[in-house]
Amino acid sequence: MNFQGKNAVVTGGANGIGLAISRSIAAAGGSVWIFDLASENPVEAARSIGAQACIADVTDRQSLERAFDNAVVPDIVAVNAGISGLASLTETPPALWNRTLAVNLTGAFDTVQVAAARMKPRRQGSIVLTASTNSFDGEADLIAYNASKAGLLGILHTAANELGPYGIRINAVCPGLIRTRLTASSFSNPAVLSEYFKHIALGRGGEPEEVAQAVMFLASDLASYITGTTLVVDGGQMAAKFGTWGQATDRFDEQRWTRDV
Ligand SMILES: NC(=O)c1ccc[n+]([C@@H]2O[C@H](COP(=O)([O-])OP(=O)(O)OC[C@H]3O[C@@H](n4cnc5c(N)ncnc54)[C@H](O)[C@@H]3O)[C@@H](O)[C@H]2O)c1
Secondary structure, eight states, rough: OOTTTOEEEETTSSSSHHOOOOOOOOTTTOOOEEOOOOGHHHHHOOOOOOOOEEEEEEOHHHHHHHHHHOOOOOOOEOOOOOOOOOEEETOOHHHHHHHHIIIIIHHHHHHHHHHHHHGGGGGGGEEEEOOOOTTTSTTTTTTTHHHHHHHHHHHHHHHHHHHHHGEEEEEOOOOOOOSGGGGHHHTTTTHHHHHHTTTTTTSBBOOOOHHHHHHHHHSGGGTTTSSEEEEEEEETTTTTTTTTTTOOTTHHHHHHHOOOO
């Protein structure tokens, strides 16, 4: 894919999936602005991949507007900043609920709103949200996260409807379990992984680059007639409701299930 001449903003671009999106777009010739918290050293992350950085907290409208003012008007915006925290429905404290919604949902709304206002006069552009398979299912102990990611679908559909007349497309990727610091505790626990990956048709977790490739497609002109929809990037997890792996012929080695016969 060729992103020559395209300007991209990636929120939460200093780590994990956002860094992979930033790196991929930059490698394809795009000019990338990483927006992230000062504590994550986005300047260093950007330097390492030939991008630029703006300090931005998506929960702070002023800092977001300042960052967009400092970058050029983007052709592509990856709305990716996100957090998660584990707690059951009855044990979720208000602070966890409020913070998760503030970053993942209100932060995404503010990012889309601020970006769209700048993109509309140019009558072109592409926005890609990082939603989740948890936009659709009810993984236990993640009620705030699940609600925030389900809420993104409301932003997605409404924004697609309102921005279509301005030539702006908006779509979402819905990753499954991807190897980042957000999921480090799962990836460092073989017992958890072998159980979890029984329900993934491809028998393994995903890498940030594999989500970045889907974001690149949706952001690119190859997706010129696609707006308002989701692209699930989960190795077939949503399709494998009753599980795939665990037969006598299956082996779990090096973080993946394989079948020899
Ligand atoms: N890793 C997975 O399995 C997975 C699966 C589905 C969806 N996602 C989503 O992918 C996105 C990226 O997650 P990741 O796994 O790469 O995690 P990560 O922690 O590696 O990256 C998240 C980034 O968001 C930034 N961020 C957090 N709060 C912010 C704020 N207030 N303002 C600006 N930036 C902020 C962080 O600093 C970090 O750079 C998130 O939206 C997450 O919900 C991840």
